[in-house]
Amino acid sequence: MTGEMSPVDKAKYVAARRAADMVQDGMRVGLGTGSTAVWMVRRLGERVKDEGLQIKGVPTSSRTAQLAREVGIEVVSLDQAGWLDMAIDGADEFDGELNLIKGGGGAHLQEKIVATASDRMVVIADAGKEVETLGAFPLPVEVVPFGWQTTRTLIEEALDTMDVLGTSTALRMNGEAPFVTDEGNHILDLHLQRIGNARQLALVLNQVPGVVENGLFIDICDKVVIGYGDGRVEVRDINEGTIETDQPAESGENLFLDIVD
Numbered sequence: 031m032t033g034e035m036s037p038v039d040k041a042k043y044v045a046a047r048r049a050a051d052m053v054q055d056g057m058r059v060g061l062g063t064g065s066t067a068v069w070m071v072r073r074l075g076e077r078v079k080d081e082g083l084q085i086k087g088v089p090t091s092s093r094t095a096q097l098a099r100e101v102g103i104e105v106v107s108l109d110q111a112g113w114l115d116m117a118i119d120g121a122d123e124f125d126g127e128l129n130l131i132k133g134g135g136g137a138h139l140q141e142k143i144v145a146t147a148s149d150r151m152v153v154i155a156d157a158g159k160e161v162e163t164l165g166a167f168p169l170p171v172e173v174v175p176f177g178w179q180t181t182r183t184l185i186e187e188a189l190d191t192m193d194v195l196g197t198s199t200a201l202r203m204n205g206e207a208p209f210v211t212d213e214g215n216h217i218l219d220l221h222l223q224r225i226g227n228a229r230q231l232a233l234v235l236n237q238v239p240g241v242v243e244n245g246l247f248i249d250i251c252d253k254v255v256i257g258y259g260d261g262r263v264e265v266r267d268i269n270e271g272t273i274e275t276d277q278p279a280e281s282g283e284n285l286f287l288d289i290v291d
């Protein structure tokens with residue numbers, strides 16, 4: 031489909047391209063999942079084609095693997111790559127310490143493994159994803175299908191002891207059937223409204239039998255590239271304590287593009 035981009039799509043687009051331009055020749059790069067990551071993978075594909083950029087990409091989902099191959103990126107598994115120079119991925123929420131909620135696309139298990147196996151994780155997001163306290167976005171928790179209802183009950187009991195506002199959980203659906211992740215698991219979305227102690231909640235959730243991984247990324251992200259609807263891009267680095275802002279692209283540029291999921 032071709033059409034004018036919404037301000038949110040434009041924000042995602044400029045953030046994604048800015049981060050893709052941080053990738054250097056020879057790098058092993060973790061490729062995230064989601065609509066923002068799609069723009070990043072496409073930009074890397076352009077650079078491979080136009081500049082002869084040589085990289086190895088480790089995708090975080092079957093969807094991203096397919097796209098990366100389509101745009102000409104050499105795809106390798108994480109175990110083939112061993113360790114990565116950089117992972118670039120979207121997020122559903124980020125706070126001032128660059129802690130994240132991820133998993134809106136159901137890929138947070140592979141995303142967390144890949145980000146943790148990288149020298150640095152760069153998040154690409156539109157400015158609307160920034161929050162003071164994590165939790166407005168429902169927290170995805172990947173659970174094995176066996177006994178998932180028991181796992182849900184155990185999670186709800188654990189939540190009763192935590193500093194959260196809500197405790198309702200929902201099995202993620204794909205039409206009439208439960209959503210199935212790349213690893214063959216289900217996702218429970220926890221509607222918590224506000225997470226008082228994300229670090230503690232991440233540890234507690236992963237101790238419940240049946241839980242594979244939760245969508246809280248604590249102390250994993252190093253840098254966030256924030257896009258705005260007017261084309262501005264801000265880069266914040268948690269280690270260097272730096273903030274850079276780029277001005278919007280030339281007016282008229284990139285206003286009409288293929289709109290992708």
Ligand SMILES: O=C(CO)[C@H](O)[C@H](O)COP(=O)(O)O
Binds near residue numbers: 132
């Ligand atoms: O965590 C994710 C997928 O599991 C995505 O990065 C997250 O949901 C953000 O998606 P989008 O870029 O489409 O807003």
